Amino acid sequence: MPSGTRRLKFLSIGECMVELSGGGEGLLRMGFAGDTLNTAWYARARLGDDWDVAYFTAVGDDRYSRAMLEFLDENGIATDLVQVIPGKRPGLYIIHQEQGDRHFTYWRDSSAARLLADDAEHLLNATAKADAIYFSGITLAILKPARRTELLAVLDGARENGAMIAFDPNIRPALWPDVAAMRQIITEAASISSIVLPTFTDDAPFFGDRSPEQTISRYLEAGAREVVVKNGPNPVHVSTGHISVFLSVEEVDHVVDATGAGDAFNGAYIAARLQGEAPETAARAGSRLAAKVIRHQGALVLDS
Ligand code: ADP
Secondary structure (H helix, E strand, O other), X not given: OOOOOOOEXXXXXOOOEEEEEEEEOOEEEEEEEOHHHHHHHHXXXXXXOOXXXXXXXXXXOOHHXXXXXXXXXXXXXXXXXXXXXXXXXXOEEEEEEEOOEEEEEEEOOOOHHHHOOOOHHHHHHHHHOOOEEEEEHHHHXXXXXXXXXXXXXXHHHHHHOOOEEEEEOOOOHHHOOOHHHXXXXXXXXXXXXXXXXXXXXXXXXXXXOOOHHHHHHHHHHHOOOEEEEEOOOOOEEEEOOOOEEXXXXXXXXXXXXXXXXXXXXXXXXXXXXXXXXXXXXHHHHHHHHHHHHHOOOOOOOOOO
């Protein structure tokens, strides 16, 4: 990159949690994860040196919050916009393995990240400097209603000023007060987004979609400009309203761990689109990376 050229900025907004998972013999191994962090991690791996990738969240002032910030730093994800809230703690979950199934137990009700949008001025300043912004239904679900509205208004403004806004509805009914509120806010979020990246089997039960095409129409009608519907081993559907693509995904004989497949897909898809690739090429990059991720244990798989 020529010196003096402004670096582009990708900002991911959401909650990163402390993850404890089986270390054997009653031991638990500590890591850090969360949907928007995972996508930022994959975007970092795929975007060139001309891009900065930053995470926008709130953490506490405890040792685990500090360890989380170190983890982000070590992984090339900028932490300068992360708010440190004295006395708060990060959210935490434990993964319990039982006969090949993974069960998640969460402690996140009073996590610092729930306050990530409380400082309106900080939110506005951070988003105003971003060229691309990623957030999810989980980001919205953890906020108080007034803060959600504020976040969507700020993102709408950023899109009007030329930023690309990417959104994964990441439907988690347990995090929402009720299903009607979840549907309404997810639809509002799609209406201010450039790219919406839903997963068909997550959305269909709550929105009544009978096919991925219906999921696409619903989000395009809401105001999204580009919709990418993931559907596990089934084809990915992409539509911009003008062009529609239907793409088979890479075949995976043995799925080791499906955690993070959608997040990895999103990171690769968004990075490819930001680098000027067509939706079809971006979807191919997304499904190739997701296929690799599900062949390995864990949500963050090195991109070699
Ligand atoms: P999520 O991880 O959000 O639940 P999906 O299950 O739809 O989303 O997976 C995201 C992407 O990961 C899919 O679009 C596909 O590219 C890939 N993928 C997931 N499961 C499989 C599978 N069994 N075989 C091949 N690819 C898969």
